[in-house]
Amino acid sequence: MQKIVAVVGGGIGGLSACHHLSKSPNVSKVVLLEGSGRYGGWLNSTRRDDGAVFELGPRGVRPAGAVGWNALNMVSELGLESEILFVTKDHVASKNRFLYVNGQLHKMPSGFGGVLRTISPFSRPIIHSVLREMLVSKGKDEDESVHAFVSRRLSPELADIAIDSMCRGVFAGDCRQLSVRSCFPPLYKAERARGSIVLGMLMGSGETSEVTFLLIRNKSWSQWSLKRGMQTLPEALENSLRRQERVEVHHNTLVKSLTLQGGVWEIKLEDGSTLKADHVISTLPASALASVLPPIAQPLTEQLRSIVSATVAVVNLEYEGFVLPVTGFGHLVPSSEDPGLLGVVYDSVSFPQLNRNGGPTTRLTVMMGGTWFEQTFGSLHEVTQQTVLDRATGAVTSHLGVTSPPVWSLVSILKDCIPQYHLGHWKRLEKMRQYISKNNLPLTLAGASYDGVSVNDVIFSGQTAAEGLVGKI
Numbered sequence: 001m002q003k004i005v006a007v008v009g010g011g012i013g014g015l016s017a018c019h020h021l022s023k024s025p026n027v028s029k030v031v032l033l034e035g036s037g038r039y040g041g042w043l044n045s046t047r048r049d050d051g052a053v054f055e056l057g058p059r060g061v062r063p064a065g066a067v068g069w070n071a072l073n074m075v076s077e078l079g080l081e082s083e084i085l086f087v088t089k090d091h092v093a094s095k096n097r098f099l100y101v102n103g104q105l106h107k108m109p110s111g112f113g114g115v116l117r118t119i120s121p122f123s124r125p126i127i128h129s130v131l132r133e134m135l136v137s138k139g140k141d142e143d144e145s146v147h148a149f150v151s152r153r154l155s156p157e158l159a160d161i162a163i164d165s166m167c168r169g170v171f172a173g174d175c176r177q178l179s180v181r182s183c184f185p186p187l188y189k190a191e192r193a194r195g196s197i198v199l200g201m202l203m204g205s206g207e208t209s210e211v212t213f214l215l216i217r218n219k220s221w222s223q224w225s226l227k228r229g230m231q232t233l234p235e236a237l238e239n240s241l242r243r244q245e246r247v248e249v250h251h252n253t254l255v256k257s258l259t260l261q262g263g264v265w266e267i268k269l270e271d272g273s274t275l276k277a278d279h280v281i282s283t284l285p286a287s288a289l290a291s292v293l294p295p296i297a298q299p300l301t302e303q304l305r306s307i308v309s310a311t312v313a314v315v316n317l318e319y320e321g322f323v324l325p326v327t328g329f330g331h332l333v334p335s336s337e338d339p340g341l342l343g344v345v346y347d348s349v350s351f352p353q354l355n356r357n358g359g360p361t362t363r364l365t366v367m368m369g370g371t372w373f374e375q376t377f378g379s380l381h382e383v384t385q386q387t388v389l390d391r392a393t394g395a396v397t398s399h400l401g402v403t404s405p406p407v408w409s410l411v412s413i414l415k416d417c418i419p420q421y422h423l424g425h426w427k428r429l430e431k432m433r434q435y436i437s438k439n440n441l442p443l444t445l446a447g448a449s450y451d452g453v454s455v456n457d458v459i460f461s462g463q464t465a466a467e468g469l470v471g472k473i
């Protein structure tokens with residue numbers, strides 16, 4: 001029997017789900033419902049007439065592993081191969097990442113030599129912690145914070161500086177609250193399987209990742225973007241979906257409620273109209289899904305609500321000429337240095353192709369807030385653009401010694417943009433999926449709130465949701 005599937009949320013997760021559903025003859029109709037005026041969610045590129053492109057959300061995607069290969073495969077299916085911009089592994093933007101500690105920039109240790117020497121701001125060579133790690137006994141807890149895990153297995157100093165910064169540079173979150181099991185599954189699995197992260201990395205954690213070996217053509221890339229910015233991807237997906245007869249895509253179509261009647265969803269929209277669907281794939285942020293589900297699904301909504309998200313202030317800046325004292329991907333700031341200032345991306349180093357046409361410029365993005373948003377800026381509703389801009393330009397001056405003012409800037413406050421996988425996230429997922437299955441709810445959860453926040457993970461979650469359903473229909 002053919003079915004009508006509604007995909008709720010037109011971010012990259014929802015578009016990916018539709019793309020994969022549209023390939024199946026078993027689905028009679030796919031309806032994409034996006035609440036805002038555009039598709040793509042956090043993939044949002046500001047394009048200026050002079051050719052410059054500034055990213056509000058993701059600016060580069062790693063082509064690593066099965067999910068990395070998968071995303072590039074979709075890019076290729078959409079005919080975007082000639083649009084790809086890539087950074088090779090031997091480029092400075094791949095080799096150089098910095099930490100801003102004690103008022104100075106420090107290059108993060110990389111390569112074998114970097115592990116053997118004492119490199120400031122660390123007080124000992126990393127090799128000490130690495131060798132000791134193999135002797136540390138296995139943890140007994142089902143989950144642990146990223147900070148506790150790294151302190152226990154490697155060293156408190158690495159946890160306080162490097163891991164604290166890394167969690168801010170991926171989740172805009174606090175490594176003392178984030179779950180190692182859900183945020184960094186390979187680390188958790190390596191300890192489970194081999195009793196050690198180092199041994200797990202050397203021997204593998206027992207799970208084959210055969211797709212890594214399929215990634216032949218892109219193995220020299222460390223990240224990729226697209227010629228007119230990351231937004232090109234949702235645009236291409238939207239265009240491709242519009243060409244399919246069995247697919248309807250709707251924006252400015254906010255879902256207000258989902259009610260189940262006789263095994264069929266009745267979806268109420270903001271304009272008062274309703275539509276029916278046999279199955280819903282939700283790619284909404286968990287809390288947004290919680291607010292549209294019926295009261296009867298309370299055990300599920302309670303779990304969904306406990307997945308909170310962080311708000312990030314993003315400031316894109318453009319400076320005349322080359323103004324950076326160092327070159328590389330960017331720098332991160334540990335929470336002990338400045339809780340509100342997460343880091344600065346040196347966009348024009350990774351992707352100079354996205355600079356304006358004409359003379360040389362430096363494009364930077366300053367990211368602030370995250371878990372520390374309120375303590376830094378106060379209430380979200382009261383913070384002014386000027387306060388945020390001043391904080392960003394002040395950081396560029398003090399961290400990078402840039403004294404000239406930016407020639408262009410864009411301030412954006414991305415409310416609840418990155419889900420936080422706090423301690424026990426895996427248990428919450430298990431409870432939610434058990435509830436859905438026990439109650440035979442025709443509902444699949446996909447998107448960044450559950451199994452990975454990266455663009456690759458989210459594309460994969462949309463694909464898995466679609467393929468899981470098509471297999472069942």
Ligand SMILES: Cc1cc2nc3c(=O)[nH]c(=O)nc-3n(C[C@H](O)[C@H](O)[C@H](O)COP(=O)(O)OP(=O)(O)OC[C@H]3O[C@@H](n4cnc5c(N)ncnc54)[C@H](O)[C@@H]3O)c2cc1C
Nearest residue numbers: 009011012013035041042057058255417447448453454455
């Ligand atoms: C600042 C920032 C930097 C990032 N950098 C990187 C990076 O460098 N590399 C990387 O891999 N990833 C990065 N990410 C992560 C990645 O971009 C996101 O995790 C991913 O885009 C989330 O996609 P999604 O489809 O799950 O959710 P969203 O993009 O949140 O899409 C959900 C959609 O649902 C819609 N919606 C909400 N409520 C309703 C409703 N009631 N009815 C209908 N529609 C609704 C929203 O409008 C939205 O379009 C970054 C994210 C941010 C915020």
Ligand SMILES: C=Cc1c2[nH]c(c1C)Cc1[nH]c(c(CCC(=O)O)c1C)Cc1[nH]c(c(C)c1CCC(=O)O)Cc1[nH]c(c(C)c1C=C)C2
Nearest residue numbers: 062097168169170171172330331332342343344345367454
């Ligand atoms: C300073 C804040 C942030 C910066 N990027 C993000 C935030 C919150 C968001 C983000 N960055 C990455 C991802 C995807 C993760 C993945 O698994 O691919 C997300 C959601 C990529 C990333 N960026 C940094 C790291 C260590 C990673 C993980 C993958 C990798 O190693 O490439 C470092 C980093 N991010 C930012 C800066 C300034 C920075 C470091 C120099 C910005």
